[in-house]
Amino acid sequence: MKNKYTSPHRKIVIKTRLTDTEKLGFDNMLKKTNLPQSEYIRQSIFNTKIDVIVKPQISTEAIKKLLSEYGKIGSNLNQIAKYYNEGGVLCDHINEKLIFSLNELIKIKFTLLKIVGESYGNN
Numbered sequence: 001m002k003n004k005y006t007s008p009h010r011k012i013v014i015k016t017r018l019t020d021t022e023k024l025g026f027d028n029m030l031k032k033t034n035l036p037q038s039e040y041i042r043q044s045i046f047n048t049k050i051d052v053i054v055k056p057q058i059s060t061e062a063i064k065k066l067l068s069e070y071g072k073i074g075s076n077l078n079q080i081a082k083y084y085n086e087g088g089v090l091c092d093h094i095n096e097k098l099i100f101s102l103n104e105l106i107k108i109k110f111t112l113l114k115i116v117g118e119s120y121g122n123n
Helices: 020-033 037-046 060-085 092-119
Strands: none
Touching: 020 037, 060 092
């Protein structure tokens, strides 16, 4: 009399490669469970919680835009430094432009750090 096949018929095969050390660990865990290899693998896959870390891609367009803005602000700061190095007198207009430019640089710096940090899972 034939044994009746009661589990679902499985026709998809998935292969993987292991190092000698990984295979030894796998075999040790398999012996402890007393399960067939295929059932052990299925239970490991479907009954184990795995933390998935998704790393978003860094937007190269966003970085290009930030670097462009950074360059424009740097150019403004160079003009201000040249003015003062040539003996320019401090005036409210230039002082305001300097403070504005420095604040813009700080904003860009933190925006860039945020984009890069999020891409590596840091909030």
